[in-house]
Structure formats: structure tokens, C-alpha cells
Amino acid sequence: MNGPLLEVADLNVIYKTYEGTVAAVNGVEFSLEAGRTLGLVGESGAGKTTTALSIMGLVPSPPGIITSGSVNFAGKNLLSLSEKEMKKIRGNHISMIFQDPMTSLNPVVTVGVQISEALVAHQNLSEAEAEKKAMEMLEKVQIPGQRYREYPHEFSGGMRQRVVIAMALACNPGLIIADEPTTALDVTIQAQVLELMRSLKEEFSTAMIMITHDLGVVGEVCDHVAVMYAGRIVETGSLEQIFGNARHPYTLGLFRCIPDIEEETSKIRPIEGLMPDPLDLPSGCPFHPRCPQCMDLCRTVVPGVLDDGGHRVMCHLYGKGGAVHG
Amino acid sequence: MADLIKVENLVKYFPVAAGNVHAVDDVSFAIKEGETLGLVGESGCGKSTTGRLLIRLIEATSGRILYRGRDIASADKKTLHDMRKEMQIIFQDPFSSLDPRKSIGETIGKPLEIFGMGSKREREEMVDALMEKVGLSPRLFYKYPHELDGGRRQRVGIARALSLSPSFIVCDEPVSALDVSIQAQILNLLQELQETMKLTYLFVSHDLSVVKHISNRIAVMYLGKIVESSPSLELFSNTLHPYSQALLAAVPIPKLDRKRERFILSGGVPSPINPPSGCRFHTRCPWKMDICSREEPPLTDRGGGHFVACHKVK
Numbered sequence: 001m002n003g004p005l006l007e008v009a010d011l012n013v014i015y016k017t018y019e020g021t022v023a024a025v026n027g028v029e030f031s032l033e034a035g036r037t038l039g040l041v042g043e044s045g046a047g048k049t050t051t052a053l054s055i056m057g058l059v060p061s062p063p064g065i066i067t068s069g070s071v072n073f074a075g076k077n078l079l080s081l082s083e084k085e086m087k088k089i090r091g092n093h094i095s096m097i098f099q100d101p102m103t104s105l106n107p108v109v110t111v112g113v114q115i116s117e118a119l120v121a122h123q124n125l126s127e128a129e130a131e132k133k134a135m136e137m138l139e140k141v142q143i144p145g146q147r148y149r150e151y152p153h154e155f156s157g158g159m160r161q162r163v164v165i166a167m168a169l170a171c172n173p174g175l176i177i178a179d180e181p182t183t184a185l186d187v188t189i190q191a192q193v194l195e196l197m198r199s200l201k202e203e204f205s206t207a208m209i210m211i212t213h214d215l216g217v218v219g220e221v222c223d224h225v226a227v228m229y230a231g232r233i234v235e236t237g238s239l240e241q242i243f244g245n246a247r248h249p250y251t252l253g254l255f256r257c258i259p260d261i262e263e264e265t266s267k268i269r270p271i272e273g274l275m276p277d278p279l280d281l282p283s284g285c286p287f288h289p290r291c292p293q294c295m296d297l298c299r300t301v302v303p304g305v306l307d308d309g310g311h312r313v314m315c316h317l318y319g320k321g322g323a324v325h326g
Numbered sequence: 327m328a329d330l331i332k333v334e335n336l337v338k339y340f341p342v343a344a345g346n347v348h349a350v351d352d353v354s355f356a357i358k359e360g361e362t363l364g365l366v367g368e369s370g371c372g373k374s375t376t377g378r379l380l381i382r383l384i385e386a387t388s389g390r391i392l393y394r395g396r397d398i399a400s401a402d403k404k405t406l407h408d409m410r411k412e413m414q415i416i417f418q419d420p421f422s423s424l425d426p427r428k429s430i431g432e433t434i435g436k437p438l439e440i441f442g443m444g445s446k447r448e449r450e451e452m453v454d455a456l457m458e459k460v461g462l463s464p465r466l467f468y469k470y471p472h473e474l475d476g477g478r479r480q481r482v483g484i485a486r487a488l489s490l491s492p493s494f495i496v497c498d499e500p501v502s503a504l505d506v507s508i509q510a511q512i513l514n515l516l517q518e519l520q521e522t523m524k525l526t527y528l529f530v531s532h533d534l535s536v537v538k539h540i541s542n543r544i545a546v547m548y549l550g551k552i553v554e555s556s557p558s559l560e561l562f563s564n565t566l567h568p569y570s571q572a573l574l575a576a577v578p579i580p581k582l583d584r585k586r587e588r589f590i591l592s593g594g595v596p597s598p599i600n601p602p603s604g605c606r607f608h609t610r611c612p613w614k615m616d617i618c619s620r621e622e623p624p625l626t627d628r629g630g631g632h633f634v635a636c637h638k639v640k
Binding site for chain 2: 043044156158159186187188189190191192194195213214215216217218219220239240243244253254255257258259260261262264267268269270271272274275
């Protein structure tokens, strides 16, 4: 494989609203090799979903504007493609799994037809061929093929999400973006769906971006992690680097504020304060108002990125340099 | 410590066109004064219904709920009104549980007004004190819910629940709608308040790690029944019921070296309208025996207050 499958560079996205300009994504950069899984972690408003929508060319406009950056997928800059060209990529080479399977499925169309739709549109299959393939896809996600003609309401939440996974995989895409795919599910069902995603990802050797707020889910399925805060990736690296040797105070804080189910803990240590107002992001490091190790420098200068064997941290504690925030 | 709440054979059926939804089906437990009972289970297991029954927001089909020895389930309107001062609830969703047209100050002061406590002036002072207690800045008094983020809204819900100095609070998934960093702040606040105000909690949640953190005892519910209940730590170190084991194994943990075995249940939860015969878990249980589909296992003490309802556990 020559170079990564996906390379996002200097991505900046804003939303223009009546109240002002929301800086949703600020200089996001990452790459993903074919067949690998990246966990994009962060809290509400961190810019995870906007990053995903930018890759898919689905940032709602207005109010969203991609002000700069590039998204290179298999050698093409997706941001420079026309809507017509993007349509050939969406659902075919890149597909998306959304959080809530009830709202991402059409309630008045049978699940079979919804799965075969992409096959007819992208792979020039006849309807009969597409139906056969859709049944195979249902079996792959452990739903009996004969339920092809049933409607979404006839399935449980976990099964619906499996239908959505079958849709996403139907054209054997190179990349799947899963946006909180198990957040709406109960834990035992979540475990089933994660297990299924893990095995299908291997079978189809699909690369995946898993967007989640749950570090536990990241630990289950991802081999790379990027932690987002206020529209920036503040730390990224392999699963071992982030889980074994987290460096950014925000990442450390995230790990500390989850009660440990295996060990005895009396008190959890929350991250003080609140997510910054995206209309008015703090100067310097966006995390400085909540950071227990905040220094003077942090208030004025955006930290540069220190790269240590693929483990990249954006924090003044670990590196010099950076640019004065304008 | 004495039992503050004692629940005996509590049953709640919801009649629907297809029959009765067995939401809560013969549940008994007790909560000691100053303690927290964690009630865990997945959607539809009856945990929230149990919480609501306890403070009689909905009427029980049968069973007794004793609060300091007095039966709430059969109390008349006047007695119930007085007892409500003692028991409050914090809801899951801080967006839908606050009146969008009432200011924060009004919302927190409303229970004081209903119970005719003090003059308007005095009530405002009480509200100020409550806001301080839950970590809300006094300048938010005249703000409206839509101007607040989720964490602050949940603090408003907590302040309202505390306004009448209750002894017992039902916390119904109070941190589920919040981001993890905010979730930890609210959990710590609930613990501090429990210590300073000697509160007793029923903590309803689907999140085992949260429940483990805050509870003294934990009861695991499945399809309207308690399948296992034990002191908090014991439940995690010596999990006996196969459903509890599966629930515990299903929690994804953010660590590289997971100590737990992978144990994934097949299928989903059966319909609560016609729950399975015998043990309700037998349709998904990896240990299923013949007796399990015929006879319901009783919830029995296996020593040290560790109760399990399973034919296999000896």
C-alpha cells in the first residue's frame, strides 16, 4: 500500500450563526492506513462529528463553511470534488453509520430494499442480483435473510443497527465512518454489535473511523486514537501509546473521571469547569482554563505539536514552539 | 442503621392492548438510612418504574412501600402530600425536567412555595443558599433553563430536589445525559450532599461503573425482577448470577489489559408482555437447565446479604 488511505490536513470548519462564528474544527490533521481503525474521542462539541461530515462532504451549508484544508482519500482530494463526483464515493467507497438506527432507517421502506439501494446505485446490479446480495449482507450481520421484506419497526434496536451496518458494508467500502454507533444501545447489545463490527472489519479489511465519547469502546475496537477538544486534536497515537502513556492533561483527565469498574476507588477526580463556548474559544491552548497544569505561556500561545514516534501531543508541557493565536 | 425504605412484593403492570406489561413483578428490597441502593439493568427492566413507584409518582398494582414504617402505597392524599416533603426525585434529562418558562430561582423555590415555607423574601434567601450548595452562581437566579448547559441544569434539578430538606432522593439516571467530565462533577456533588445532609438514595442507572462508584448495595434487575442483590463490592468480586456476569463483561473498559473474560449474550430481551416462564433469563442463559423454564428460582441469601435468584448457583 502506497501511503495512507485517508489523509486529513489542516482542516478548518466554521459555522456562521446569528450569534457569531462557531469555530467547530480548527486545524485537524490525521491519517489512516487501509484496514486500520481510528477512534475519534471527545465530549459534546469537540468537533468529532463535524470532522466526519467534512470527510463525507456533508457539512450543512449554510451555516457550515470548510474554510481550508484537504481530505485526501485514495489519492483524491475530496474537498475539490463536485457533488456529482462525491455521490459516487458516498455509500460506495466511504459509508457512514449513524448513532440512532431508528432515525437513519426509512420507516416506510423494507430493510432489504434499503440495503440493495446502494448496490443498484453504485454497482450496476439488477434488482434481483441486489436482492440476493442484500440477503447475504443480512446473514453477515446475523439476521436471517428471509427478513429482507420486513420494516425497521419490526426489528429491535440492536438488530436495526446491524441492518445499518449491512447497508454500510454492502458495497465493500474502503472506509466506514461510525458516529457513536452503539451509544443508543444497551450494554449487552453494545457488546454484540461491537463484536460484529470487529469481525466484519477484518473480513472485509475495511478501515474505520469510530467516533465515540466512550474510551471503553475505543479500547474494544480501535488501534489508533485521536483525542479532540474544542475543535483540535490534542493528542493522538496508537492505542498502546494513548492508553498506556497518555500525556495531554485533558486525556489524563478523561481517564481519571471514569469510575474504575475493576479497582477500588473512593473519589473520582473530575475535570474542573466546562467545555469552552465555541463562539468564543479561549486564546492560547483551548484547554488552559480547565487545565490543572496551566502555565502563563498556555494562556497566550497555541502549543505546537510534539511528535514522539507517532505519539503526537499538543501541549506546552512537552514541546516548545507554536504560534501566537491571532 | 434502621431501614428507611422497605419494599415488599411490589408489582406494577401496565395494561396495553396486547395484555399486561410486567414492568415490575414482585420486587422486595430495603434501603438503610444514609445508604445508597444502586438499581441497575438495561432498558425496560423496570428500574425507573421502581423508582417512580417508591415515591408514588405512579400507583403500584400491588405490594407495600414502607417509609419509616408507614405505607406509602396506601396513604391518603393528605398524608401523601406531607410525606412528599421527605422524598424527592432527580430526573435523567435536565432538558425536559425543568419548566422552560420558569427562571432558575422560581424552579428551585417552587417546592418551598407549595409547602408555604417562609415569606417570599425568606424563600429567596433559601434558594440562594441552595444554589450555593449545589455550586450554582447566584447570578443565574433570573436565568432560564435554555441559557444553561446540561451540567448546570442538572444542578438546578438537584437544588430543587434538596429544597425541602428531604431524607430520601430517587436519582433516576441523573448523569446519563451528561458528558463524562461533567458526569464526574455531578457524582462527586451527590456524594458530598449525601454526607452533609445525611441523605438516602435510590440510584437508578444502566451504567455499572457509575453505580459501583456511588452505591453501598446494588440490585440487578432483569425483566421486572431482581436477579441478584448484594453489597456493592461483593457484587463485582463475586458475581453469581449469569445475567450480572454478562452485564459486567459487556462493559467496555478503557484499559489495555482487561482482566475480565469476554462473555457475550445472544439475542435480545424478551417482551415484558408475555415474559418467559420459570426463570425469565432462561431464553438467553448459557447455563440453562430443564428446571429453569419450569420453575422460577427464588431470590435467596447465599451468605453475607448476597441474594441470588438462580437454580444453578448453590
